[in-house]
Amino acid sequence: MISSEDHARLSQAIREAEDLTTGEIVVVVSEQASSYRSFPVLWALLAALVVPWPLIAITTLGPARIFLIQLLVALFLSIFLSFPSRRHALVPRFIKRARARETARREFLGRGLTRTRERTGVLIYVALAEHHAEIMADTGIADRVGPEVWRGIVDELTDRIREGRLTDGLVAAVRRTGAILAEHAPPRFDDVDELPNKVFVL
Structure with a gap:
């Protein structure tokens, strides 16, 4: 789904975005959210x-x-x-959406996004088979940024995916997310990188 060059490109985008904020960005791309066996x-x-x-x-x-x-x-x-x-x-579309959202919540918890120092972790999640993308933010950001802001990023991301430009869409989503985090959670002098700067492919 994502080449080694695209992995490097996404990791670089995450690092650059996190340099401007105390927030943490994690990107997870899954081929499918569920097997539906x-x-x-x-x-x-x-x-x-x-x-x-x-x-x-x-x-x-x-x-x-x-x-x-x-x-x-x-x-x-x-x-x-x-x-x-x-x-x-x-599989009915509402079930696919529910499974994708459930998987996104599981990844949000499993990747440590609720354990950052200032609760400013953000997950960008994509389930390709379900044609579903979602952004989840921890309380330190969710309390300051309305869902319509994330919806705009998700809409742009899904448009890029439909065009066959998954990596371009993810890079743009990371940069826009980083800009929002920079505004609401600017960097601190003692800030440390708490989570891996890479895309996880499931």
Whole structure:
């Protein structure tokens, strides 16, 4: 998803942004927020439940044969729908969004963004399969910056991703986030770099 050159470019952008603030920026890009492995099975079982009705109406097959056909349909559809592109197509958008937001919250906690000295950590999270991007800020920044500001950055980022310019979008998002942090959390004389300056790819 991200080449070694792009990793270096993003790390440099994070370092430059954090030089102007006490805030910490973490970038996480995941290929998908969830595997959704249960959805092919769910749809296959629902289809198998429908199968007997037309067979009962238009054939003289006995219960044992119909049950066998149900099993075969369920097995075939479970395998057929398990390929990633088909599997993702089965998942409702609101579930994809919920899974992506849940993963973003988990990454926010897991990457130490709630443990910075002044609670000024910011996560930029992208889930590519779900077409979802999100920015989460800890209380030291969230109390000072409204959600509409982050939404503007996310909108620009998702536009770049749709154009196939993931790294460009992330670099721009890091720079804009850094400018906001510089305004609301300017650097201190004793400031230290608390978190790694790199993009995490899942």
